Amino acid sequence: MGVWVEIKGCRVLITGSAKRVGKxxxxxxxxxxxxxxxxxFKSRNEAAETASEIEAFALYRPMVVHGDVSLRETWTAMDGEIEKHHGGLDVWVHNAAVFSATPFxxxxxxDWQQFMDVNLKGAFFGAQVLGERMKQTGRGKIIAIGDVAAELAWASYIPYSVSKAGMHGLMRGLARLLAPEVQVNVVAPGPVLLPDGTKDAERHRIMQxxxxxxxxxxADVSKAVRFLLESDYVTGQxxxxxxxxxxxxxxVR
Ligand SMILES: NC(=O)c1ccc[n+]([C@@H]2O[C@H](COP(=O)([O-])OP(=O)(O)OC[C@H]3O[C@@H](n4cnc5c(N)ncnc54)[C@H](OP(=O)(O)O)[C@@H]3O)[C@@H](O)[C@H]2O)c1
Structure with missing residues (x-):
């Protein structure tokens, strides 16, 4: 119960991993x-390229699963495929999300529904399907990629911020529900990869x-994920x- 294994060889699903942070x-x-x-979901070609990139240095070609995370059947299908090919899952990193500015x-x-469906309901379905599986298996880790916007609620991104706040709450509840077998945590980045086309002036403003x-x-996000993968005594954070x-x-100093 709750005994962890090394990162080496552990089976990790990363949603939204064709490109950018997930990749x-x-x-x-x-x-x-x-x-x-x-x-x-949509980036099938990029996912195949990422699989080839990994295949070039790892001793295997990663399996790629597909689908819209806001649909329950996507999760049951992914769970089935993973069980079939890998015999189970040790870690689920939930990274897939939609993000855009929305003048309130x-x-x-x-628009509102899209944020709630993908960012919140998607995590809920994933938690029901993969969380239950991990609980039954007797061990596992869930690491959700949230956003500091969940607490700060940027004025131009209120629906996104609210969806992430809901997702943080979901993960906190799950940490209680799935303990002691499964550890559940959130990595909440600030700006780590600005949308394509972000102007230099905006980049500079944010930096200040x-x-x-x-x-x-x-890489900053990936290091935090690694920390949580290696930690056996952190949950609900x-x-x-x-x-x-x-x-x-x-x-201010
Ligand atoms: N970038 C940042 O600076 C930043 C800051 C704070 C938090 N975050 C969080 O960190 C994570 C990664 O950020 P990112 O900028 O790399 O994300 P992103 O490019 O906006 O999205 C990541 C992936 O989510 C997938 N996705 C979107 N809608 C989906 C759906 N309905 N079903 C399944 N997959 C779907 C997309 O997959 P396909 O391309 O295959 O469709 C996309 O590639 C996100 O959760 C984001 O909220 C990012």
Whole structure:
């Protein structure tokens, strides 16, 4: 019960891992010897490229599972495929999400629903399917990629922030529900990879709000995931990876 194994050889599903932050987490874990399982929704080609990249240095080609995480059947199908090919799952890193600015007074019901469906309901279905499986198996780790926006609720990103706040709450509840067999934690990044096309002036403005005076990198998130993978006595926590932006006032010493 609750006895952990090495990263080497452990079976890890990373949702949304075709590109960007999810890809970095997958590649880094594969370099540490984990058996990674990639997931993509629309980025099928990029997922295949990521699988090839990993295959080039690992001794296997990662399996890629597909589907819209906001649908329950995606999770049952992924669970079935993983059971069939790998005989189970040790770690689920939930990284898939939608993110965009939404001027509040013109946010449509569809926009609102999209954030809740993908970012919150998706995690809920995943938790029901994979969480129950891990509980039955008697061990496992769930690491959800949240956002410091969950606590800060940026004014231009309220639906996104609320969906992430709900997801943090879901993970906190799960940590209680699934203990002692399964550890459940959240890694909450600040800006680590700005959307494509972000202007230099905006990049500079953001940097000035960060006590550590740099925008983060996907590697910063991946290191926090690694820490949680190696930890046997941490559950129900939110680890902020934001250069101190949410907890410290810049310029105040
Ligand atoms: N980037 C940052 O600076 C930052 C800051 C704070 C928090 N975060 C969090 O960190 C995580 C990764 O960030 P990111 O910027 O790399 O994310 P991203 O590029 O916005 O999205 C990651 C992946 O989510 C998948 N996805 C979107 N909708 C989906 C759906 N309905 N079903 C299944 N998959 C879906 C997409 O897969 P496909 O491409 O295959 O469709 C996408 O590649 C996210 O949870 C994000 O909220 C990021």
């Amino acid at each position: 970095k987490i997958a590649v880094d874990l594969a370099r540490l010897g984990a058996t990674v399982i990639l997931h993509a 007074f013109s946010t449509s019901e569809e 709000t960060i006590p550590l005076q740099r925008i983060g990198e996907p 939110v680890i902020r990876v934001d250069g101190g932006r949410s907890g410290l006032r810049p310029g």
